[in-house]
Amino acid sequence: MEGNGIMVSAATGAMNSLLAKLAALLEEDYQMHKGMKREIAFLKDELSSMNALLERLADTEAALDPQTKEWRSQVREMSYDIEDCIDEYTRQLRHGQPQRPGGNGIMGFFHGYVQKVKDLVGRHEIAEQIQELKARIVEAGHRRKRYKLDSAVNCKSNHVVPIDRRLPALFAELDALVGIDRPRDEIIKLLDDGEQRMKVVSIVGSGGLGKTTLANQVYQKIGEQFDCKAFVSLSQHPDMEMIFQTILYQVNDEVGRIRSGDKEQVISELRAFLKNKRRIFGSEDKCPHQLKDIAVEIVRKCGGLPLAIISMASLLTTKSYVRAEWFKVRDSIGSGIEKNSDVEEMNMILSLSYYDLPHHLRTCLLYLSMFPEDYVVNRDYLVRRWVAEGFIKANGGRTFEEEGECYFNELINRSMIQPVHTLYDGRVYSCKVHDMILDLIISKATEENFVTIVTDRKQMLVSKDKVHRLSFDNYGQEDVTLYSMVTTHVRSLNIFRYSEQMPPLSNFPALRMLDLDGNNNLESSYLEDIGKLFQLRYLRIRASNISLPDQIGELQFLVILDLLNCIGISKLPASIGKLRHLKCLVVHRVELPDGVGNLQDLEYMSLVVVDYSTSVSSLQELGSLTKLRTLGLDWRIGDFHKEKLTYADNFVSSLGKLGRSNLQYLTLISPWSLDFLLDSWSPPPHLLQRLGITGWYLSRIPVWMASLADLTFLDIEVKVRQETLQILGNFPALQFLELYSNAADYGDRWLTVSNGGFRCLQKFKFVHWMNLMFEEGAMPMLETLEFQIIAHEARAESGFGPPDLGICHLSALRNLIVNIYCECARVEDVEALEAAIWIAVSMLPNHPTPTLHRFREAEMAKYDA
Incomplete structure (x- = not known):
């Protein structure tokens, strides 16, 4: 990413990104012809002025006239074209920097000469393109002056109405108005045609014609027919708190004055008072029988979106009670940009x-x-x-x-x-x-020509302009192709469900973003030209059988590489170390690459594997990634590996360096013991926020873990004792805890969460062959709890009937899952235990509905997994 500002937007196109690149061209020490430098400076100055106007136009976007919109669209398109041209010019400049081409001797001289000719031809072509683009900029500047766009925008942005000029109309007396009776009575007739259903009538016209006065007179005339009514006037920038207060006072004159600033209380009062007053039919029980099912479907398709529900209700009040009309409305929801x-x-x-x-x-x-x-x-x-x-x-x-x-x-x-x-x-x-x-x-x-979409529903939605962002969903299509579309300007390409009909990647030279999503049929051959995508910054692939080509190292601007769902990739190409600008490497159980120390911009890396084939030098280099904030690592160095101590020492050393730098999120997975971390590693107390250590349990909680003052998330497998809960309960910021161990403890089978323990914990999952009890005051903020109970031990603990587990003390609880181990227990004991849980839950303020699972020995292995 260049700079700290927004580089690309729907409002200004690629203008900000382009201006940054033009500024960089002028500052960097390239061997640029003086005439070209003047042209670049001219482009920068003119485009800066146009960009300022584009940003001002964005503030009044809803009110732009067609002429201004067309000018804006042409300038934005021009910004994309110029950036493509400048990118190619920059590539040629970098390629043409002094270097030793092709080796020595005659062949070296020959290859160098050929390359120089190619560079000269390429730069000549770029120079011609820049001249053409300069002419377009000059013409756009002339149109800007002819259309007087600056003054028009100033008028729109500076137009301030000091008071609502409709205010006097609200208090006009009837005897002072001339000619009001006829239009007032016409509107009343439109509102009441004898069908006994509510209607909406719009009064339209230019300012000053008396619309507000007329509406007020209609309200005064027929308002007494309604037991709930209000009349308010909205300015262009209304004070919504005052609007709601005014409505509330008018519909319910018994309500007391609500102090200023209590918007929520005003809305609550309104909602309570207006409940069942009206949606579409006045109340739900008045909905015609033939429309109930379709009305439910329409509400469901509104998906709880308040504005959608209100808007749809307003729309349906204009429809007759014929089912066909309502079906038409239902089918129109989600019909995209079809004209309807x-x-x-x-x-x-x-x-x-x-x-x-x-x-x-x-x-x-x-x-x-x-x-x-x-x-x-x-x-x-x-x-x-x-x-x-x-x-x-x-x-x-x-x-x-x-x-x-x-x-x-x-x-x-x-x-x-x-x-x-x-x-x-x-x-x-x-x-x-x-x-x-x-x-x-x-x-x-x-x-806005921001995105072009091709789907099975829309076939080809090709705009008249150049395509910049292309989304292609091949679901259910066999013959639809994109060969008819010009793809040379496409910057972002989304392919959902790959098709063999897709054009090759070499057809997308301007590509910055490539997302191949859900493409199980994608073949590795489709990626063979990926090294030619000089500008690629983002690459995401979801495919089951694919390998990454060595050309990936040619993508010098790549920032994000996401291979999370590529289960066939276990090792990255050696060229991955060339990606000096890579910030995010999202993989799943891929071997820690050699040369990882070259990735000095890396901030996120998960999940990489350290096993027998991993070089010790790679583990050492890991510690040099001082910008790394997130690390996920699968440790597969076994206890009996001859170099385990060497690997462990280098790993601990690297973790120490990362912990002192920027590491905030750490996940460690291992089928082997990680006890070598207990005393050898001590991260700084105020950096680590999320920690996961799973796969094989630790013998105890490390001493250093108690000092992690900012730790909010802990997922850990550890041998759990009463002292374990005491230590974890004192963590000051812990919000999520998943505590797991399959280590059997044949001592005391009950653990107690003490009063005052886990003050901030909101979610707790406990998977262990032990039982839990909760004291009063324990886990005061806990909302979600999942744990298990061994039923026959629960009965033995109480001596008679089920024990009091203390669930009734968890006052903030909203979600409860209890897994009841039924082996060796009688049915009546299990049923009594479940009944006791239900009784305890019924005493809680939030009245959560518990989820109770019964399982036996045969199911335990699956449960552990």
Whole structure:
């Protein structure tokens, strides 16, 4: 990523990225012709001015006239073209730097001469392209002046209305109004045609015609017919708190005054008062019988999106009670950008939320149009793509990834994307886009030429402009190909379900992003030209049988390499060490590569394997990755390996260096003992936040672990004793704990979580051949609990009937899973234990519904796995 600002956006195209590259060209010491340097300076100055106007246009996007939109679109397209040209020019400059080509002698001279000729021809072609692009910039500048765009934007942005000019209309007396009776009575007739159902009537016209006055007179005339009514006037920038307060006072004159700032209380009062007053039929029991099933379907397709439900309800009030019309409305939801009047109306309503987004969030939301309908998008995966695309701006000392998560959360909070899965700490880690929102953003992305989509439903949605981001879903298609599409300008390519009809990668020379998703039929031969993708920054492959070519080392700008689902790859090519700008390496049980120390920009690496074939030097180099924040490692050096001590010592040394640098998240997996970490490693107390040590249990909790003051997540296999819970219970920030051990302890079979233990813990999973009890005051913030009980020991503990496990003391509990081991227990004892759990849960404030599983010896191995 170049710079700290947003490099690419839907509002300004590639302009920011282009300006950064032009500035770099002028600063770097290239052997550039003076005339070319002047041309580059001219491009930079002119484009800087145009970029400033593009950013101002983005502030008034909803109100732009067609002429301004066309100029903006042409300038954005031009930014992409110029950046492609500058990228190729930069590549040629770098390639032409002094070096020793082809060896010595006649052949070396010959190869050097041929290369020089090629460079001269290439630079001549680039020079001609730049002249053509310069002419386009000059013409765009002339049009800007002819259209007077700057003054038009200034008028839009500086237009301030000091007061709401409709205010006097709210208090106009009837006898002071001339000619009001006839239009007022016409509107009343439209509203009440004898069908006894509510209607919406719009009064439209230019400012000053008396629309507000007329509406107020209609309200005064027929308002007494309604037991719940309100009249409010909304300015262009309304104070929503005052609007809600005004409505509440008008519909319920008995409500007391709510102090300023209590928006939530006002809304709650309104919701309570208006409940069952109206949706579509006045109340649910008045819904016509023939429409109930289809109404339920429509609500389900609205997916809980408040704006969608309200908008759909408003739309349905205009429909008759004929089932065919309602079926038509239902089928229109999720129909994409097909021309449909109901969909267009819905998009206009939802556009209010879209235009309320800041520019950077609009870009990130539009990008989600690349994914198929109902596709569940992982948060980290999405954020990595945003980062690689240049959509994220670093802010307040946060990393790009941390800032991207803030963008993601804001889209969740605004209900523009829907949460699917949530982590232990309440953070959403996957989402999907509601059908209605997807329709909207597909429409907007196509209109802006931001994304081009080819699916089995839309066949070919090829815009009239050049294609920059292409999403191709081959599901259910046999013959649809992209050969008719010009692909030379495509920067982002998503291929869902690979087809043999896809054009080769050599057809995409401008590619920055390549995502081959869910392509089990993808063959390694498709990647043979990947080394030619000079600008590639992001590569993700999901395929079961594929190998990575050695040409991967040619991708000098690659930042993210995601091979998580490539189960056939166990070793990376030797050339991986050439990727000096690589920040994120997402793999699954791939051997720690030789030359890993060359990857000095690496911040994320998981999950790599250290086994007999791993060189000791690679383990030593691991410690030099001082920017590494996340590491996942599978340790496969057995206890009887002759060089185990050498491997262990180098590993501990590297972990120590990483721990003193930036390491925050560490996962260690091993089928062998990791007890060599107990006393030999001591990470700094204020860096590590997440720690996992699994696969083989530790004999005890390491002393150094108690000093991890910022540790929030711990997944550990350890021999559990009462003192183990005491140590873990004192961790000051621990929110998630998964505690597992298959080590049998034949002493005391009961463990107690003491009063005051685990003050911050929210989720606890305990898998052990021992039983748990909870004292009053233990785990005061615990929301999710999963543990097991050995039924016959539970009865023996109490002597008579089931024991009191203390579940009733877990006052914050919302989710409970209890696995009951039934071997050697009588049925009545198991049933009594389950009844006791239900009784304890019923006493909790949140009244969680427990999930109870019974299992026996034969099922235990599966449960352990």
